[in-house]
Amino acid sequence: MASKPQSQAPKERINITYRPATNAKEQKELPFRMAVMGDFTMRPDETPLEERKMLRVDKDNFNDVMKSQKLGLTVNVKNQITGKEGDEIGVKLNFATLKDFEPEQIARQVPELNQLLETREALNALKAPLSNKRDFAKKIQEIVTDEATRAKLMQALMGGGEGGQA
Structure with a gap:
Protein backbone atom coordinates (compact mmCIF):
# COMPACT_ATOMS: atom_id res chain seq x y z
CA MET A 1 0.00 0.00 0.00
CA ALA A 2 1.61 3.24 -1.12
CA SER A 3 1.25 6.25 1.13
CA LYS A 4 0.28 9.64 -0.24
CA PRO A 5 2.98 12.29 -0.10
CA GLN A 6 2.08 14.82 2.57
CA SER A 7 2.37 18.51 1.84
CA GLN A 8 4.77 20.35 4.08
CA ALA A 9 3.82 23.79 5.31
CA PRO A 10 6.49 26.42 5.68
CA LYS A 11 7.80 26.75 9.25
CA GLU A 12 6.11 30.09 9.75
CA ARG A 13 2.55 28.88 9.12
CA ILE A 14 0.23 25.89 9.09
CA ASN A 15 -1.89 25.07 6.05
CA ILE A 16 -4.91 22.80 5.99
CA THR A 17 -5.39 20.61 2.93
CA TYR A 18 -8.81 19.16 2.15
CA ARG A 19 -10.70 17.60 -0.73
CA PRO A 20 -13.90 19.56 -1.58
CA ALA A 21 -17.25 17.78 -1.14
CA THR A 22 -17.87 18.16 -4.90
CA ASN A 23 -15.60 15.13 -5.46
CA ALA A 24 -13.08 17.26 -7.28
CA LYS A 25 -9.76 15.53 -7.80
CA GLU A 26 -7.69 18.51 -6.78
CA GLN A 27 -7.19 19.32 -3.14
CA LYS A 28 -7.61 22.77 -1.68
CA GLU A 29 -5.02 24.25 0.65
CA LEU A 30 -6.00 27.03 3.03
CA PRO A 31 -4.03 28.82 5.72
CA PHE A 32 -4.93 27.78 9.25
CA ARG A 33 -6.47 30.60 11.26
CA MET A 34 -7.51 30.34 14.87
CA ALA A 35 -9.47 32.56 17.23
CA VAL A 36 -8.77 32.13 20.93
CA MET A 37 -11.07 33.51 23.56
CA GLY A 38 -10.08 33.67 27.19
CA ASP A 39 -9.63 35.78 30.29
CA PHE A 40 -5.92 36.51 29.99
CA THR A 41 -5.88 39.81 31.90
CA MET A 42 -7.60 38.37 35.00
CA ARG A 43 -9.47 41.66 35.39
CA PRO A 44 -13.24 42.20 35.16
CA ASP A 45 -14.46 43.62 31.85
CA GLU A 46 -17.95 45.09 31.65
CA THR A 47 -17.93 45.23 27.83
CA PRO A 48 -20.52 42.81 26.40
CA LEU A 49 -18.97 39.89 24.55
CA GLU A 50 -20.54 40.94 21.24
CA GLU A 51 -18.93 44.39 21.45
CA ARG A 52 -15.40 43.26 22.25
CA LYS A 53 -12.85 43.71 19.50
CA MET A 54 -10.70 40.87 18.27
CA LEU A 55 -6.99 41.42 18.61
CA ARG A 56 -4.84 40.25 15.74
CA VAL A 57 -1.73 38.62 17.16
CA ASP A 58 1.25 37.57 15.07
CA LYS A 59 4.98 37.20 15.52
CA ASP A 60 5.55 40.88 14.69
CA ASN A 61 3.12 42.43 17.18
CA PHE A 62 3.08 39.86 19.99
CA ASN A 63 4.99 42.04 22.48
CA ASP A 64 2.92 45.11 21.60
CA VAL A 65 -0.30 43.19 22.29
CA MET A 66 1.10 41.91 25.59
CA LYS A 67 2.07 45.44 26.62
CA SER A 68 -1.35 46.85 25.69
CA GLN A 69 -3.10 44.23 27.84
CA LYS A 70 -1.10 45.25 30.95
CA LEU A 71 -0.61 41.64 32.02
CA GLY A 72 0.49 41.06 35.58
CA LEU A 73 0.29 38.81 38.60
CA THR A 74 0.27 39.54 42.32
CA VAL A 75 1.00 36.64 44.66
CA ASN A 76 2.49 35.86 48.05
CA VAL A 77 5.29 33.31 47.98
CA LYS A 78 7.29 31.57 50.68
CA ASN A 79 10.42 33.52 51.54
CA GLN A 80 13.25 31.12 50.72
CA ILE A 81 15.87 33.81 51.37
CA THR A 82 15.42 34.13 55.14
CA GLY A 83 14.41 30.52 55.69
CA LYS A 84 12.02 31.54 58.48
CA GLU A 85 8.93 29.36 58.79
CA GLY A 86 5.77 31.11 57.57
CA ASP A 87 7.69 34.11 56.20
CA GLU A 88 6.22 35.32 52.89
CA ILE A 89 7.09 37.89 50.26
CA GLY A 90 4.46 39.86 48.35
CA VAL A 91 5.38 39.66 44.67
CA LYS A 92 3.91 41.86 41.94
CA LEU A 93 5.03 40.84 38.45
CA ASN A 94 4.38 42.70 35.20
CA PHE A 95 4.70 41.08 31.79
CA ALA A 96 5.05 43.45 28.84
CA THR A 97 7.13 41.16 26.60
CA LEU A 98 7.95 37.48 26.31
CA LYS A 99 11.38 38.29 27.73
CA ASP A 100 9.69 39.22 31.02
CA PHE A 101 9.01 35.50 31.58
CA GLU A 102 12.73 34.70 31.75
CA PRO A 103 13.88 33.75 35.28
CA GLU A 104 16.34 36.65 35.59
CA GLN A 105 13.71 39.20 34.50
CA ILE A 106 11.24 37.81 37.03
CA ALA A 107 13.91 38.01 39.75
CA ARG A 108 14.60 41.64 38.81
CA GLN A 109 10.96 42.49 39.60
CA VAL A 110 11.23 41.13 43.17
CA PRO A 111 13.25 43.61 45.28
CA GLU A 112 14.73 40.92 47.55
CA LEU A 113 15.89 38.83 44.59
CA ASN A 114 17.05 41.88 42.64
CA GLN A 115 19.32 42.79 45.56
CA LEU A 116 20.87 39.31 45.40
CA LEU A 117 21.38 39.68 41.63
CA GLU A 118 23.08 43.04 42.12
CA THR A 119 25.34 41.51 44.78
CA ARG A 120 26.26 38.71 42.39
CA GLU A 121 27.06 41.24 39.65
CA ALA A 122 29.21 43.25 42.08
CA LEU A 123 31.12 40.11 43.07
CA ASN A 124 31.66 39.24 39.40
CA ALA A 125 32.92 42.77 38.76
CA LEU A 126 35.30 42.39 41.70
CA LYS A 127 36.45 39.00 40.46
CA ALA A 128 37.39 40.30 37.00
CA PRO A 129 40.49 42.26 38.12
CA LEU A 130 41.60 39.27 40.19
CA SER A 131 42.00 37.23 37.03
Whole structure:
Protein backbone atom coordinates (compact mmCIF):
# COMPACT_ATOMS: atom_id res chain seq x y z
CA MET A 1 0.00 0.00 0.00
CA ALA A 2 1.61 3.24 -1.12
CA SER A 3 1.25 6.25 1.13
CA LYS A 4 0.28 9.64 -0.24
CA PRO A 5 2.98 12.29 -0.10
CA GLN A 6 2.08 14.82 2.57
CA SER A 7 2.37 18.51 1.84
CA GLN A 8 4.77 20.35 4.08
CA ALA A 9 3.82 23.79 5.31
CA PRO A 10 6.49 26.42 5.68
CA LYS A 11 7.80 26.75 9.25
CA GLU A 12 6.11 30.09 9.75
CA ARG A 13 2.55 28.88 9.12
CA ILE A 14 0.23 25.89 9.09
CA ASN A 15 -1.89 25.07 6.05
CA ILE A 16 -4.91 22.80 5.99
CA THR A 17 -5.39 20.61 2.93
CA TYR A 18 -8.81 19.16 2.15
CA ARG A 19 -10.70 17.60 -0.73
CA PRO A 20 -13.90 19.56 -1.58
CA ALA A 21 -17.25 17.78 -1.14
CA THR A 22 -17.87 18.16 -4.90
CA ASN A 23 -15.60 15.13 -5.46
CA ALA A 24 -13.08 17.26 -7.28
CA LYS A 25 -9.76 15.53 -7.80
CA GLU A 26 -7.69 18.51 -6.78
CA GLN A 27 -7.19 19.32 -3.14
CA LYS A 28 -7.61 22.77 -1.68
CA GLU A 29 -5.02 24.25 0.65
CA LEU A 30 -6.00 27.03 3.03
CA PRO A 31 -4.03 28.82 5.72
CA PHE A 32 -4.93 27.78 9.25
CA ARG A 33 -6.47 30.60 11.26
CA MET A 34 -7.51 30.34 14.87
CA ALA A 35 -9.47 32.56 17.23
CA VAL A 36 -8.77 32.13 20.93
CA MET A 37 -11.07 33.51 23.56
CA GLY A 38 -10.08 33.67 27.19
CA ASP A 39 -9.63 35.78 30.29
CA PHE A 40 -5.92 36.51 29.99
CA THR A 41 -5.88 39.81 31.90
CA MET A 42 -7.60 38.37 35.00
CA ARG A 43 -9.47 41.66 35.39
CA PRO A 44 -13.24 42.20 35.16
CA ASP A 45 -14.46 43.62 31.85
CA GLU A 46 -17.95 45.09 31.65
CA THR A 47 -17.93 45.23 27.83
CA PRO A 48 -20.52 42.81 26.40
CA LEU A 49 -18.97 39.89 24.55
CA GLU A 50 -20.54 40.94 21.24
CA GLU A 51 -18.93 44.39 21.45
CA ARG A 52 -15.40 43.26 22.25
CA LYS A 53 -12.85 43.71 19.50
CA MET A 54 -10.70 40.87 18.27
CA LEU A 55 -6.99 41.42 18.61
CA ARG A 56 -4.84 40.25 15.74
CA VAL A 57 -1.73 38.62 17.16
CA ASP A 58 1.25 37.57 15.07
CA LYS A 59 4.98 37.20 15.52
CA ASP A 60 5.55 40.88 14.69
CA ASN A 61 3.12 42.43 17.18
CA PHE A 62 3.08 39.86 19.99
CA ASN A 63 4.99 42.04 22.48
CA ASP A 64 2.92 45.11 21.60
CA VAL A 65 -0.30 43.19 22.29
CA MET A 66 1.10 41.91 25.59
CA LYS A 67 2.07 45.44 26.62
CA SER A 68 -1.35 46.85 25.69
CA GLN A 69 -3.10 44.23 27.84
CA LYS A 70 -1.10 45.25 30.95
CA LEU A 71 -0.61 41.64 32.02
CA GLY A 72 0.49 41.06 35.58
CA LEU A 73 0.29 38.81 38.60
CA THR A 74 0.27 39.54 42.32
CA VAL A 75 1.00 36.64 44.66
CA ASN A 76 2.49 35.86 48.05
CA VAL A 77 5.29 33.31 47.98
CA LYS A 78 7.29 31.57 50.68
CA ASN A 79 10.42 33.52 51.54
CA GLN A 80 13.25 31.12 50.72
CA ILE A 81 15.87 33.81 51.37
CA THR A 82 15.42 34.13 55.14
CA GLY A 83 14.41 30.52 55.69
CA LYS A 84 12.02 31.54 58.48
CA GLU A 85 8.93 29.36 58.79
CA GLY A 86 5.77 31.11 57.57
CA ASP A 87 7.69 34.11 56.20
CA GLU A 88 6.22 35.32 52.89
CA ILE A 89 7.09 37.89 50.26
CA GLY A 90 4.46 39.86 48.35
CA VAL A 91 5.38 39.66 44.67
CA LYS A 92 3.91 41.86 41.94
CA LEU A 93 5.03 40.84 38.45
CA ASN A 94 4.38 42.70 35.20
CA PHE A 95 4.70 41.08 31.79
CA ALA A 96 5.05 43.45 28.84
CA THR A 97 7.13 41.16 26.60
CA LEU A 98 7.95 37.48 26.31
CA LYS A 99 11.38 38.29 27.73
CA ASP A 100 9.69 39.22 31.02
CA PHE A 101 9.01 35.50 31.58
CA GLU A 102 12.73 34.70 31.75
CA PRO A 103 13.88 33.75 35.28
CA GLU A 104 16.34 36.65 35.59
CA GLN A 105 13.71 39.20 34.50
CA ILE A 106 11.24 37.81 37.03
CA ALA A 107 13.91 38.01 39.75
CA ARG A 108 14.60 41.64 38.81
CA GLN A 109 10.96 42.49 39.60
CA VAL A 110 11.23 41.13 43.17
CA PRO A 111 13.25 43.61 45.28
CA GLU A 112 14.73 40.92 47.55
CA LEU A 113 15.89 38.83 44.59
CA ASN A 114 17.05 41.88 42.64
CA GLN A 115 19.32 42.79 45.56
CA LEU A 116 20.87 39.31 45.40
CA LEU A 117 21.38 39.68 41.63
CA GLU A 118 23.08 43.04 42.12
CA THR A 119 25.34 41.51 44.78
CA ARG A 120 26.26 38.71 42.39
CA GLU A 121 27.06 41.24 39.65
CA ALA A 122 29.21 43.25 42.08
CA LEU A 123 31.12 40.11 43.07
CA ASN A 124 31.66 39.24 39.40
CA ALA A 125 32.92 42.77 38.76
CA LEU A 126 35.30 42.39 41.70
CA LYS A 127 36.45 39.00 40.46
CA ALA A 128 37.39 40.30 37.00
CA PRO A 129 40.49 42.26 38.12
CA LEU A 130 41.60 39.27 40.19
CA SER A 131 42.00 37.23 37.03
CA ASN A 132 44.89 39.50 36.01
CA LYS A 133 47.23 38.46 38.82
CA ARG A 134 50.12 40.73 37.89
CA ASP A 135 48.03 43.91 37.97
CA PHE A 136 46.25 42.75 41.12
CA ALA A 137 49.53 42.05 42.92
CA LYS A 138 50.86 45.44 41.81
CA LYS A 139 47.74 47.21 43.16
CA ILE A 140 47.97 45.35 46.48
CA GLN A 141 51.64 46.31 46.75
CA GLU A 142 50.72 49.98 46.16
CA ILE A 143 48.09 49.83 48.91
CA VAL A 144 50.42 48.15 51.39
CA THR A 145 53.36 50.50 50.77
CA ASP A 146 51.35 53.74 50.82
CA GLU A 147 50.81 54.66 54.47
CA ALA A 148 47.72 56.87 53.89
CA THR A 149 45.96 54.30 51.69
CA ARG A 150 46.75 51.52 54.15
CA ALA A 151 45.29 53.58 57.02
CA LYS A 152 42.12 54.26 55.00
CA LEU A 153 41.78 50.57 54.20
CA MET A 154 42.22 49.58 57.85
CA GLN A 155 39.66 52.16 58.91
CA ALA A 156 37.18 50.88 56.31
CA LEU A 157 37.75 47.27 57.36
CA MET A 158 37.14 48.17 60.99
CA GLY A 159 33.83 49.76 59.95
CA GLY A 160 34.67 53.31 60.74
CA GLY A 161 35.26 55.21 57.52
CA GLU A 162 34.72 55.51 53.81
CA GLY A 163 33.48 52.31 52.26
CA GLY A 164 32.61 50.97 55.72
CA GLN A 165 29.28 49.62 56.81
CA ALA A 166 26.21 50.97 55.08
